[in-house]
């Protein structure tokens with residue numbers, strides 16, 4: 001191959017991107033035995049149509065949990081004080097005598113301090129907090145359809161998160177850098193209860209390990225006066241949900257039927273916004289990256305239009321596109337991060353990481369936020385669809401560089417491996433993404449070729465409609481796929497999957 005400057009530039013990008021994530025993790029944490037979620041989708045409560053059972057509790061029935069987080073951030077001290085109320089609705093179909101909450105800040109020494117814990121107004125004394133897991137024994141059984149109110153007071157001392165050394169700490173976004181604080185998975189939440197089990201997996205060096213039910217969020221946010229930095233301005237906040245200024249100077253953010261609430265704050269953020277119907281998109285970026293910030297905004301707006309047409313309506317009223325002061329892109333509800341590296345390498349064309357990762361993270365609003373799955377055990381369900389969504393973005397927006405995307409984004413890495421591996425069996429970041437993301441994209445391409453476009457997109461829309469608000473499994477994916485094609489897919493499934501799906 002003739003080597004020209006563009007090629008050298010592209011290779012240098014690969015090397016930088018490849019270096020972003022650990023490939024040879026040490027200090028491997030213990031892995032719990034993976035549990036496949038074989039529950040047919042129809043066995044998962046249909047939240048929108050759930051008819052709550054009669055209950056003795058005075059709290060009204062809820063179709064999903066409510067989280068209220070009264071939050072005070074001391075930006076200069078890097079501390080966050082929260083009075084949290086969770087109204088948890090027991091949609092498991094069975095009575096419960098325990099609750100399990102994930103508290104991932106407690107994975108970092110000294111980051112999480114529990115100030116108070118009460119259920120239905122009564123202080124809780126019978127609980128265990130071990131790492132990220134809080135087990136609460138309920139004083140009285142919570143019946144199916146019943147609602148209980150959990151009150152938690154806690155203080156976060158944010159860890160410094162700018163350096164990532166996998167030999168001494170796990171990769172993280174949660175914490176602060178010299179110019180940003182990032183609150184992700186920062187509050188206790190009740191983990192899903194499926195097939196009689198609380199679903200809370202161990203963290204890993206790459207991939208995501210948490211699984212979320214949907215919930216409604218109200219975050220009431222205020223900052224302490226910036227006393228430690230005289231003359232300093234209040235930080236600019238990017239968050240899941242729509243902000244509404246309150247008379248007391250605080251801001252209330254609300255979002256409904258979301259998986260998780262993320263928040264980033266920085267005194268250095270610059271912003272740019274656009275409107276698509278009733279959806280507000282805002283890009284948050286640091287100085288000297290305005291061109292990349294604008295491109296991320298434009299790409300997200302284009303992708304949101306493409307995916308709304310091809311998959312189904314975007315569910316929220318806002319989308320925050322946030323430049324991350326770390327080497328990660330990451331999705332949350334109505335919010336995603338793009339690594340600073342993508343902005344720094346942005347070349348003004350749509351043929352680059354900033355563009356396709358922006359499309360990828362936007363697609364996670366469909367394949368993560370709305371249609372959720374077990375990110376630790378079946379990560380391909382959202383990652384292969386988010387990666388293939390990059391292809392759908394390019395074919396509809398920049399079709400002349402579609403072949404470039406296949407070669408640069410996917411086939412450069414010569415992907416191999418089974419698509420349906422848990423994060424714990426990825427054998428490193430690159431083999432894991434090769435299998436789960438890139439082989440997954442190839443599988444979807446071949447399925448589409450065999451089914452034809454019309455049936456393929458009818459399947460995708462049906463999968464979206466049936467999966468919204470739920471936690472789907474690979475069995476759900478193939479069951480719905482089967483209703484849209486009679487084509488023989490067995491050779492493709494044998495080639496790409498290690499498990500057998502009909």
Ligand SMILES: [Zn+2]
Nearest residue numbers: 360364383386
């Ligand atoms: Zn992804």
